[in-house]
Amino acid sequence: MVGNLCIPGAATAGQDETDPVPDTGTDGSSGGDVVTDSWGTWGSSATSDGWNDTTAGQSTWGCTPFECGVDVSCGVVDDGCGGQLDCGACDEFAVQGIIPVRMVGDRTRGRLYVTVRSDSPTHANELVTLDPSTATVVSSVFIGSDPSSLALSDDHSTLWVALDGSYEIRRVDLTTPDPTPGANYALPPGDWGEPAVAGPMVVLAGTTGTVAVSLHQWGLSPSFQGVAVLDDGVPRPVQTPGHTGASRLTGGPADWIFGFNDEHTGFGFYALHVLQDGPTQTEHEGLVSGFNTDIIHADGRVYATNGAVIDVSNPAAPVKAGMFPFVGEILPRPDQGRILMLSPANFDQATALLRDLDPQTFTQKGQHPLSLTGEYMTDFTASDDATLAVIAWDWDHEPAVYIFPNPFAG
Numbered sequence: 151m152v153g154n155l156c157i158p159g160a161a162t163a164g165q166d167e168t169d170p171v172p173d174t175g176t177d178g179s180s181g182g183d184v185v186t187d188s189w190g191t192w193g194s195s196a197t198s199d200g201w202n203d204t205t206a207g208q209s210t211w212g213c214t215p216f217e218c219g220v221d222v223s224c225g226v227v228d229d230g231c232g233g234q235l236d237c238g239a240c241d242e243f244a245v246q247g248i249i250p251v252r253m254v255g256d257r258t259r260g261r262l263y264v265t266v267r268s269d270s271p272t273h274a275n276e277l278v279t280l281d282p283s284t285a286t287v288v289s290s291v292f293i294g295s296d297p298s299s300l301a302l303s304d305d306h307s308t309l310w311v312a313l314d315g316s317y318e319i320r321r322v323d324l325t326t327p328d329p330t331p332g333a334n335y336a337l338p339p340g341d342w343g344e345p346a347v348a349g350p351m352v353v354l355a356g357t358t359g360t361v362a363v364s365l366h367q368w369g370l371s372p373s374f375q376g377v378a379v380l381d382d383g384v385p386r387p388v389q390t391p392g393h394t395g396a397s398r399l400t401g402g403p404a405d406w407i408f409g410f411n412d413e414h415t416g417f418g419f420y421a422l423h424v425l426q427d428g429p430t431q432t433e434h435e436g437l438v439s440g441f442n443t444d445i446i447h448a449d450g451r452v453y454a455t456n457g458a459v460i461d462v463s464n465p466a467a468p469v470k471a472g473m474f475p476f477v478g479e480i481l482p483r484p485d486q487g488r489i490l491m492l493s494p495a496n497f498d499q500a501t502a503l504l505r506d507l508d509p510q511t512f513t514q515k516g517q518h519p520l521s522l523t524g525e526y527m528t529d530f531t532a533s534d535d536a537t538l539a540v541i542a543w544d545w546d547h548e549p550a551v552y553i554f555p556n557p558f559a560g
Contacts, residue, residue: 213230213231213232214230214231215229215230215231215233215235216229216230216235218235218236218237228516241520241521241554241555242520242521242522242552242553242554243285243552243553243554244285244550244551244552245264245280245285245286245287245550245551245552245553247270247271247272247273247287248264248266248270248271248272248273248278248287248551249266249267249269249270249271249548249549249550250264250265250266250267250541250549250550250551251264251265251266251267251297251298251549252264252265252298252299252300252528252529252541253265253300253529253531253539253541253551254300254301254302254309254529254531255531255532255533255539256302256306256324256533257306257532257533257534258306259306259324259533260281260282260283260533260534261279261280261281261282261288261533262279262280262282262531262533262539262551262553263277263278263279263280263300263302263309263329264277264278264279264280264551265277265293265297265298265299265300265311266278266290266297267296268295268296268315273287273290275292275293275294275295275296275297276290276291276292276293276297277290277291277293277297277309277311277322277329277331278290279328279329280539280551280553282533282534282536282537282539282553283536283537285551285553289328289329291328291329291330291331292331293311293313293320293322293331294311294313294315294316294318294320294331294334295313295314295315295316296313296314296315296316297311297312297313297314298311298312298313298314298347298348299311299312299348299349299350299351300312300351301351301352301353301361302353303353303357303358304353304355304356304401305358306324307323307324307325307358308321308322308323308324308353308358308359309321309322309324309329310322310351310353310361311331312347312348312351312363313334314347314348314368316334317336317337317345317346317347318334318335318336318337319334319335319337319348319351319361319363319380319383320332320333320334320335321333321335321359321382321383333383335380335382335383335384336383337363337365337378337380337385338365338378338380338385338389340365340366340367340375340376340392341365341375341376341391341392341393342367342375342392344367344375345367346365346366346367346375347365347366347367347368348363348364348365348366349363349364349365349366349373349374349397349398349399350363350364350397350398350399350400351363351364351399352399352400352401352407353401354379354401354404354405354407354424355401355402355403355404355405355406356404359381359382359383360379360380360381360382360424361379361380362377362378362379362399362407362422362424362429363377363378363379363380363399364377364396364397364398364399364409365377365378365389365392366397371413372393372394372397372413372414373397373413374392374393374394374395374396374397374411374413375392376389376390376391376392376395377389377390377395377396377399377409377422377429377431378428379424379428379429386426386427386428386429387427387428388425388427388428388429388430389428389429390422390428390429390430390431393414394411394414394416394418395409395411395418395420395431396408396409396410396411396420396422396431397409397410397411397412397413398410398411398412398443398444398445399445400445400446400447400452401447402447402462402465403465405423405424405425406421406422406423406424406462406465407422407424407429408420408421408422408445408447408452408460408462408465408468409422409431409445410438410443410444410445410454412440412441412442412443412444413441416435417435417438417439417440417443418433418434418435419433419434419435419437419438419452419460419468420432420433420434421434421462421465421466421467421468423465423466432466434468436470437458437460437468437469437470438454438456438458438460439456439458440454440455440456443455443456444479444480444528446480446481446482447462448482448484449482449484450462450463451463451471451482451509452468453480453482453489454480455477455478455479455480456477457473457474457475457476457477458470458473458474459471459472459473459474459509459512472512473512474489474491474507474512474514475512476491476493476505476507476514477493478491478492478493478494478503478505478527479491479492479494479527479528479529479530479540480530481530481531481532481538482509484509486558487508487509487510488506488507488508488509488515488558489507489508489509490504490505490506490507490530490538490558491504491505491507492504492505492520492527492530492538492540493505494522494524494525494526494527494542495522495523495524495525496525500523501519501520501521501522501523502519502520502522502523502524502527502542503517503518503519503520504517504518504519504520504538504557504558505517506558516558518557518558520554522540522542522552522554523544524542524543524544524547524552525543525544525545526542526543526544526549527540527541527542528540528541529541532556535556535559536555536556536559537553537554537555537556538553538554538555538556539551539552539553539554540552
């Protein structure tokens, strides 16, 4: 991508006005100034001079519906007056020149970190840092052979990177001006004593150096080889058995993590208690289902990409809290009282849909169409409130990082 990614301003709800109030934009015309760039109209920059109020949706004769390209940039939203407004698909922008493997968002620094495939045309075997406002690489560093999974500490000071080519993980310091790689640490062998690579990884809550790793041997079915816990690269002596277990991992409260078996029809959900010698696990059935289903922990719950929501406020006794009637990649925003879900294109849906979901009622509050047509998605994340990012691809194309405005910002 070339140029800047213009982010739409948040629309203000329409208002009923009874007093005559002039609506004069900063350019002398009615309404706010329309901001445009090479990709079209994105939003308005209405201002107020203390008497003339130019807030969107205000009128001298009642409620004026929002306008596409003035008050609302894209998507299907409430029009501020009790109706619906369809402003078309939200655009997304692919980061050019890299073939991504995994990605994580850093909200402390407003950056995205991406591991890049060994056969990428640029930045091969590197960890790249992206600026989501421009969808460009702002720094990069060689990280090792075939980098893959990422895990970010909850204080955002430390990033762990899996290196599939050397069966290792590597620590990265994020407190320096650019990410600074540290030492490499060998992974313990898998369930059968063979070298294993890191699948999903989690940095345990409240730590920077204790990492839980779901071990795998790609090419086997199932590939899962157990869960190991390493402290600054030193494995604890006990790891869980392989074949059937927590092939997917997500975080939890102190000394707990959660897992899901997405490789075997048992589809077990696992509560893993990390003790001094290593993790112990209990399996819970009937909570989540589906091959290739991922899970993510937030605010005492685990959200699954098949729509299931698990209450883990008592981590030893998880129970099903509810079910969204949709599937897709999940980005919890409990601070905003919403869950974002990105549902990929399928036979019935030509493009992706970004959904705004209510975590209490398990219903949809709104949706925005995207022009994104990828059938497979992973690592749906955000590094700020203004933008969202995902890795997406289909059978005909290599994966790419896509960045797009967040229509539900705020």
